[in-house]
Amino acid sequence: MSATPIEAIAIGASAGAVQALLRILPALPAGFPVPLLIVVHVPPDRSNALVALFAAKCRVAVREAEDKEPVLPGTVYFAPSDYHLLVEADRSLSLSMDEPVNHSRPAIDVLLESAADAYGAALAAIILTGANHDGAVGLRAVCDAGGIAIVQDFTDAQVSTMPEAALAACPSARIMTLDDLIPYLLTLAAQ
Amino acid sequence: MDAALVQDALPQNGVEDIEIQLLLEALYQRYHYDFRHYARASIKRRLLQARGQLGFASFSAMQDHLLHDPATLPRLLNYLTVQVSEMFRDPAYFRALREKVIPHLRTYPSLKVWVAGCSNGEELYSLSILFREEGLDQRTLFYATDINPTALKAAETGVYPLDQIRKFTENHQKSGARSSLSDYYTADYGRAVFDKSLRSQVVFSDHSLVTDAVFAEMHLISCRNVLIYFDRALQDRALGLFRDSLARKGFLGLGSKESLRFSAHAPAFADFVREEKIYQRQDA
Structure with missing residues (x-):
């Protein structure tokens, strides 16, 4: 396990996202000490459906990310539909309407690349x-x-x-089932 | 080499961040284009794209070219500023303008409307059509401003790919259209050429929300999906400029994910159509 304490968790999901996230997010306790930044591919017109769906089922706060807001622990931020979600070096969020990446806006790559820049090993x-x-x-x-x-x-x-494409690009990635992932995140966040 | 002079290894992206800072500084000092307070994560993505596609090995190499060869400037600017948009993007916004704002604007004998950051002109033509449908076009002067000369030229030309027209038309109808979009353009070799009468009352101008000042008193300012590219300090500067440019009880329309919530200028504005991010200037 990494020596650097984790300061944020970023998640990308597409087809099957809602069912997978319904296993993970409601399992997180209130006061979960780490923010979660999530990009799910959804069609442009279906904006706040995810937030409403998960807010009703989660103990952590669930919000749609707002431009220039500071990232807070214990909060899940969903990228708004039709906007990219990025993390700035000062750990605030920003949105962009730049062209779709991988035919997607929001794109998971855009979130992860900016979050990797902002948080590094954390x-x-x-x-x-x-x-x-x-x-x-x-x-x-x-x-x-x-x-x-x-x-x-x-x-x-x-x-x-x-996940196959991601593992091919990043062979050192850990492979986990959702059942493994939940206790792992809890341990990770507790450090 | 003296080991004491060798600093701790800086990660590659740390070096890149220094280079980006220097490149933006060069761009400002040499050409007075100021991107230093743009939201850095987006700017970095765009610069990485520019670096790859313009074929530079590093941002330092790009900076060298930028400083010594002015021809590099427009090529770089196109990566840093160009926005792809749609006519009547977010139809509910235009419907709110039509149903809630226009009745107020009707009470003025003459009107000034500023499309700040007009890019290729999609929003400008949308407003021009809307004002014509509402019978206000003859008394309205539009200002369409941007910092990118290529985009301004495109806005002034008013020509869009024909394959976008279906989406534009659908948006227009949803905005509460009183006419057909096809009344305003002619199809020509895969392009839709918009009627030049739509820009007979438009002043196109180079204007920067970062460095330039108030230039007229406005009744409506529409600035959508521009502020998200700014950091908070720069957002505040732009909003201050809007506050100072608006007539008493004038209107400000922002993008659907933009708000005044974090701004020092919030008290100068009241929500007018909250869900569409349309604000009204309040008395001091």
């Missing part, structure tokens, strides 16, 4: 189920910055394309 990043390659380049950046890289076990993922 970041854990997780690529969950999905049917595309978004997040692979970003997970590589997380590894290169010394952070913890995790991909969902292929047999556990509803669609394994995305």
Whole structure:
């Protein structure tokens, strides 16, 4: 396990995202000491559905990320639909309307690359189920910055394309099922 | 080599961050384009893209070219500023302007509207069409400003790829359209050429929210998805400029994820259509 205490957890998920996140996020206790930054691929018009869905089921605070807001512990931030979510060096969030990356806005790569820059080794990043390659380049950046890289076990993922692509880009990533992941995150955050 | 002179190894991205800082400083000192207070994470992405596509091995190499060869400037600017947009993007915003703001604007004998950061002009033409549909076009002067001369030229030309028209039309209809978008353009070799009468009352101008000042008294300022690219200090500068540019009870429209919440200028504005980020200037 990394010597650097984890200051943020970034998660990328696409097809099958809601079911996977419904296993993870409600399992986190109130006062979970680390912020979670999440990009889920959703169509542009379905904006706040995720926040409403998860806020009702979670003990941690669940919000849509706002431009230039400071990142707070114990809070889950979802990227708004049709905007990229980035982390600045001062650990505040920013949004952008730059072109889609990997045909996606928000894109997982954009979050992970900026978060790797901002948090360096103090970041854990997780690529969950999905049917595309978004997040692979970003997970590589997380590894290169010394952070913890995790991909969902292929047999556990509803669609394994995305974790497979991420593992190919970042072979040192840990492979975990959702059942493994939950206690791992709790331990990680407790350090 | 004296070991004491060898500093702790700086990670590669640490070196890059220094180079970016120096490049932005060079851009400012040499050409007075000031991106130093743009939100850095986005700027870095764009610069990385520019570095790759313009074929520079490092930002330092790019800086060398930028300082000594002015032809590098426009190429770089296109990466740093160009925004892809849509006409009537976020139709609910335009519907709110039409239904809530226009009735107030109607009471003025003449109107000034500022599209700040107009990019390629999609928002400008949307407003021009909306004001014509509402019968206010003859008494309205539009200012369309941007820092990128290439984008300003595109805005002045008003030509968009024909394959975007379907989306534009759909947005326009959802905005409460009183006419058909096809009334305003002609199709020509895969392009939609917008009627030049839509820009007969438009002043296109180079203006920077970072370094330039108030230039007229406005009744409506529309500045959408520009402020998200600024850091908080620069957002405050721009919002101060908007405050000082607005007539009494004038309106400010921001992008759907932008707000005055974190700004020192928030007390100068009141929510007018909260969910569409339309604000009204308050008396001091």
